Amino acid sequence: MSNIVRPYGDTLDDGKVQLSFTLPVPDGAKGREAARKLVLSWGFKDCEVVHSNPLADEFSFYIAYGKSEASIDYESVVADEATEAAYLSMDEVNEFIKAKIGRKVVVVGACTGFDAHTVGIDAIMNMKGYNHHFGLERYTELETYNLGAQVPNEKLIEFAQKVNADAILVSQVVTQKEVHVSNMTQFVELLEAKGIRNRFICIAGGPRIGNKLAVELGYDVGFGKGSYADHVATFIVRKLVEKMGN
Amino acid sequence: MSNIVRPYGDTLDDGKVQLSFTLPVPDGAKGREAARKLVLSWGFKDCEVVHSNPLADEFSFYIAYGKSEASIDYESVVADEATEAAYLSMDEVNEFIKAKIGRKVVVVGACTGFDAHTVGIDAIMNMKGYNHHFGLERYTELETYNLGAQVPNEKLIEFAQKVNADAILVSQVVTQKEVHVSNMTQFVELLEAKGIRNRFICIAGGPRIGNKLAVELGYDVGFGKGSYADHVATFIVRKLVEKMGN
C-alpha cells in the first residue's frame, strides 16, 4: 500500500516549504526575482520571496516560501540508520557475550586524523557514558581501549592488532571539505593493504556520519547523532556472532 | 553577457540552501529519509537532514541543508516591482501636475471586501504618511478620498464615479485562500461590466501584492511591501499624462 506525502504547512498537501539562501548578487528587485525563479527551477510551483537583505555589495540574503508539488511514497522509503534496530541493554549485551561468545570482546576506539573532538567517542566509550546510557567501559564483558583524539590511522591499526581487537571504532566530527571521507577511506585502504580488513568489525561514528556513507566507504556500520553505547555494543556482539558463524 | 549564479553558503557555487518543512508522517529515521529524498527530488544534489522533531503523532518537522546545482542567469532576470522605477518627490509631483495636467488630480482609495487592514492604505494616503514619506493627502495638487476599510467594490466604484476620480487605489492585505485574487478580480469585472474600466487608473497594493499579479488581474500596476506615496503619486501622474496623450 502506498502513502503519498507532501510537505504540510497548515493544510494537507499544501506543499509549503521554507527556504533561505544567499545569492552572489546585489540586493534589490532583480535579486528577488532571481531568487524566485531559482526556487521555481527547483520544481516548486509557487514561490514568494518574503524577505531580502544585503549581506555585502555583491551578496544578498533571501527568505522564501515555496509550494511543492513533488511528493514521495512514504511506504517506499527505507530508513537507514544504525540506531533504529531494536537493541540490547548493557546487561543483555553482557549476557549475550557470556552465552554466545564466551570470552571478553575487545574494542578499540579513537578520533582519527587531525580531528580533536573527543567528546563523541568518549560519549560512547567512557565509564560515565552520555545521556543516561553508560559507556562501553562499564560493560563487564568488554575490554576497551580509548586512544583519544588526533590518532593517525596507522597507529590505531597497529594498536588494534596488538590487542587483538574485535572491533575498531573510528570517530570523525570535522567534515569540512569532506576531510572525513578521505580520512575514513585511507583507514580502510590501510587495512586492506595489510590484508586484515576482515579481522575487525569496523565502525564509524560522528554527528554527520550516516550508516549509508560508512557502508559505502567500507565500514560495517556508521552511527550518527543520537547514538549510544548500547546501540554500538549490540551491533558489535551480533556481528561478531554472525562472523563466528561463517 | 551572462552571469550565471547559484546559491552561496561560504564558497562560490557551493549551492547551499536551508530548508524547513513539515511532513504528515511520524518522526523517525524513516521520516528523515523521506525528507531527504524529497529534497533530492527538488533537484538538490546533496541533502543533509540536520534536525527532525515530532509535531504530533502523525506530523514531524525537518530542517535540512541542500546543495543546489541549479543556477540562473542573473542578467536574463527582469525585475518587476513597481517601486523600482525612478520616482518623483512630492514637490516634483505637484509641479508635474501644475505643468502638465493643469487641474487637481482626484484619487480615491479603500481597503476592499472584508479586509479591515487600514494601516497600509493609510500609510499611502494619510497626511502623516509612513517612514518619512508624506501621504497623498499632503500633496497640494491631489484631491484625495480615503474610504477606509471593509469597503465593498460596488461602493468604491460608485464613489469614484461620483467624484470623477482619476485613480482608484485598492488595498488588499488578507491573502489567505487567495481571497484577494477573487476580490480584486471582481472589482475589475464590475468596472468592465459597466464599461468604465478605462476611465480610471487602477492601482492595487498590499504586502503580498506584486506588480505582476496586479497587471495579470487587470490593474495598471501593483505595489507591494516598501512602497510609499511618492511611488504611487509618480505612477499616477505619469500614467495620466500618457492617457491624456492618447
Next chain:
Amino acid sequence: MKEKLGLSRDRIAEARELAERICAPVMDFVEAHSSVTVERATLRLAGADDANADGVPVPNLVVDRLRDRLEDGALKWYVNALLRQGGTVESLNRKIAEGLDVSSVPLGDEKAVRARADELVDRGFARIRAARERRDAMRAEWKGRNNDPLLYLIVATGNIHEDVKQAKAAAAQGADVIAVIRTTAQSLLDYVPYGATTEGFGGTYATQENFRIMRAALDGEAERQQRYILLTNYASGLCMPEIAAMGALERLDMMLNDSMYGILFRDINMYRTFVDQKFSRMINAVAGIIINTGEDNYLTTSDAYEKAHTVLASQFLNERFGFAAGLPAGLLGLGHAFELDPTMRNGFLYELAQAQMAREIFPDHPLKYMPPTKFMSGDIFRGLVMDSMFNFVSKATNQGIHLLGMLTEAIHTPFMMDRFIAVDNAKYVMNSIADFHDEVEFRKDGIIVRRARDVLEETIGFMKEIAGVSLFDSIEKGMFADVKRPKDGGKGLDGLVKKGPAYYNPLETRLKNEAGLR
C-alpha cells in the same frame, strides 16, 4: 507579588474612580436598551437552535419577525408559541425553521408563559452550571500541570476539521490555550452561522457545532496530556451576546470580548456595542469564562510608546465595564502588547516597565499579553528573536495569558511548524528565567520606574479629558486608536432596541442575580 515600581496607590485609585465616572452614563444607557442579538442570545439560552434550509438560524427567524415588537422582549413570543404548539423546544425549533412565525401565534395566558419561561431559563442555567462544574473538576484534577503563564496558540485554517488536527498538535506541543481564530468577515454578520464549517478566510466560522467539535477534540487531548486545554473564541462583533451564550453552553474557557473593539476596529455602532458587551459579559461571568480584552489592537494603528496611556485607560474602562457586568477580577484578562519599535534604544526596558505596570495595577487579573505583530517582517529570523524578548518580558513580569508570537506573523496564518517553534522558544526562555521576577529589582527612579509612573500619569490626564466630554464624545473625536466613530454611524445601529415599559426578560434578570448584580 512583590511590587517593584513604587506606583502611587492613590493615583491608581483615582484612575479607577475616573473609570467609574466615565462608565456610569454608558451603563445608564445600556440599562435602558436591548438589541437584536441580546434577544437572540436570550432565546438561545432558552433553547432556540437549528436553522432553516438557507442556513438562517432559528433565533434570527424569530427576532426578524418580531423586529417591531422587540420593546417587550422576544422570549415571551417564543415561549408562547412553545406552549401553544405543545411538544419540545426542539420540535418548535424545527417548526420555526420550516416557516412557523411565532409572532403570528396569538399570545396566551401570561402566567403560563412566565412559568414555562422560568423552566427554560432554569434548564439553560443548569447547562451552563454543568459546563462550569465540569471545567472546575478537570482543572482541579490536573492542577499545576499547566504552564505559567498559560501558553496560547491560535489555529486559523478556515476548516474546523483541519483546525482540530492543528489544535491537537499544538496541545501536544505544549499549548494550554487554543484559540480558533474567526473568519475575516464574521464580526460583521448579524447572525451566527449554523453547523460545522469548512470554509473561512484567515480563520474559521464561530458556530455552536464548531465549538462542540473542537471542545471534544481538546478534551481528548487534555486527557492524553493530563493537562486541561482551554478553548477560546470571539464574543465580539455584531453577535457578541449570542456567541457568549454558545460558549457558555459548550464550555469555552475564554472569549475575546472588549467593550469598545467593535466600535473602533469594526465600525460597529457604539450604542449597539455597549449594550451587547454588557449582556455578553454577564453570560461570561456566570459561565466562568475569562474574557480577553483587545487593548493590543490600539497599538497596531498607533505608536506603542506614544499611546501606551490609551492602553492603560482602556484597561481601566474594560475593568469597570467588566465589574458592572459581574465579572470578577479573576475573569478579566485585560489585554496589552509588546509592540514597541524594535529599533528603539532600551525598547526592552520600556516593554518591561509597561508589562510590570499592568501587573501591579491589576494584580488579580489574568493579564493577556500579546506578542509583537506590527514590526514583524518577512525576516523570520529577526522575528523569532523578537518573540524571544517578548517571552522574556512576559515571564519576567508574571503575565497570565501568553499569546505565542509567530516568526511568520507578517507572512501567513501559522503553519504547524511555526507553532512548534513558538512553543519551544517560550518554554526554553521561560524555564531559563523561571525566578527572574523574584530575583531582579529595578533601580529607584531609573528608566523603568519612571516610564511606568509617566504612563500612569498620562493615563489619568487622558481619562480626565474623557470624563470631561463623555465616552461617547471621546470616541467620536477619535481619542482612541486614532479612529473617529460618529455616534449614529457604524453598523448595527438599527438592531438597537429601546426597552419598553413591559420589557420581559427573565433570563436577563437571572443573569443579573447570578452575576451578583443586585
Next chain:
Amino acid sequence: MKEKLGLSRDRIAEARELAERICAPVMDFVEAHSSVTVERATLRLAGADDANADGVPVPNLVVDRLRDRLEDGALKWYVNALLRQGGTVESLNRKIAEGLDVSSVPLGDEKAVRARADELVDRGFARIRAARERRDAMRAEWKGRNNDPLLYLIVATGNIHEDVKQAKAAAAQGADVIAVIRTTAQSLLDYVPYGATTEGFGGTYATQENFRIMRAALDGEAERQQRYILLTNYASGLCMPEIAAMGALERLDMMLNDSMYGILFRDINMYRTFVDQKFSRMINAVAGIIINTGEDNYLTTSDAYEKAHTVLASQFLNERFGFAAGLPAGLLGLGHAFELDPTMRNGFLYELAQAQMAREIFPDHPLKYMPPTKFMSGDIFRGLVMDSMFNFVSKATNQGIHLLGMLTEAIHTPFMMDRFIAVDNAKYVMNSIADFHDEVEFRKDGIIVRRARDVLEETIGFMKEIAGVSLFDSIEKGMFADVKRPKDGGKGLDGLVKKGPAYYNPLETRLKNEAGLR
C-alpha cells in the same frame, strides 16, 4: 562600574595570591628555558623570513641545524652569518632557503655580532612600534564607532581569498572583530607555513602572508565603515611565539593565547607550553595585542554548572601568567562562556551570575565571552533563541568582546547568511537592553548573588588544592577539563631547550624591558 554581587574583596585578593603562589614555580622553570619556537620567533623578529622550495621556513632551517647548540640561543648564528655573508637580511634569508647552513659559518667577532644583533632587534621593534602606533591612530580617529561589546565574527573557509570576501561582508554587516579560524591541524605543526594559502579544513592556515592579505582587506573595509576592524588569529599550539611575532609585525589586534590550552586540548607538552606562552605574551604585550584566553574550552568537555570554578581558577592563572609576561589588564581578554544546559531551570540566572562575577572580579579586562556551542543542535531555530539569550547576558553584564553565536553551530562553519543573522540578533537585543546593566539590581542573597559567591568559594578551594600539589601535578591528575596530561608526555617536549650559561638573546631582554618586567 556598579558592583551588584557584594563579593568579598578579601576573598578575591586571596584568590589572586593563590594564583601567584601557583604560578611562581612555573615561572622559575620558564625563566631557565627556551624552545625551538622561541628561538624561531626571535629570528623572525630579527628579520628571518622566506622558505625553501619545499616550503620549509627559514627560521626552521636555521633552528633545525642548530638543534644541539640551542642552549646559547640561535640568534648569534644568524647574525654571524649575516655579518660574514654581507648583504641584507633578505639576501641572507634567500641563501638559507637555498641551502646555506648558518651553523657551518664560523663564529666571528662577538662584539660585532652583538652590535649587528642590536640593530636588527631595533629594526624589529621599530616595526612593531609602527604597527602599534598605526592602530592607535586609527582607533583614535574612529573612536566611539565600534559596538560595545565588540562584535566578533569568525571566517573559516580554508581559503584566504574566500575568507577576505566573507570578512568584508561580516564587517559591512557590523562586526568589529574578524577572527580567521585556523585550519584543524595547524596547532600541531612545529613550523608556520609560508605564503598565501587556499586549502584548510575548518579554517585557514595562519601565515604571515595571509595575515597581511587580511589586514589590508580589513583596513580597506574599516575606511569604508569609518570603524576600526580588529583582526584576530591564534598564537596557540606549537608555534605560539612565532605567530605572536608575525602578528606583532602585521598588526593583528587580538590573539587566542592561553597558558594551558595547548596542554589540555592539543596534548602539547606542558613544559614546552609554559615556556612558549610566556614568550608569546611578552610579544603581545609589546605589540599591544589583546589576548583571548581559552577557558570556554573547559566547558565543552565538562559540565558548565559543576565546573564553573575551573573557569574562574583558570582566569586567575591566565591573569597571573599574563601579568608575569607584562600584559596589562587592558590586554587580558579572559575567556568564559554561556554553556549551561538549556533545559536547566533558571539557567539564564546562573549565566547572568557567572558573567557578572567575571565582570566584577576582572573589572579592567576586556572579557571575551563565548556563545553556546555544546548544546547547539541541528534545530537552528532553538539555537537562534539560545544565542539571543547569550546576547542578552553579554550586554547586561558589560562584557568586552562578544563572540557571536551561530544558529548553525552544530552543522557547519558559518555561512555568510548565518553571520548576518547573528549580527542582526545581537544588535537588536543589545540596543533593546542598552541600559539594562544600570537599571537592574539583584536581590540580596538571591539565586544570582549566591551563585556568584559559591563559585568564588569553590574556586578558592580548588586553587588551594592546586597550590598544594603544584600546577604541573594538578594537570597530570586531570584537575582541569577532565583530561590528564603526563609531565613528560605530549607533543613538542623535544623542542624544549635548557638555556645555557651563555644563552644570548638580546631580543628577549628587550622584550622584557619594553614589557616592563624588571
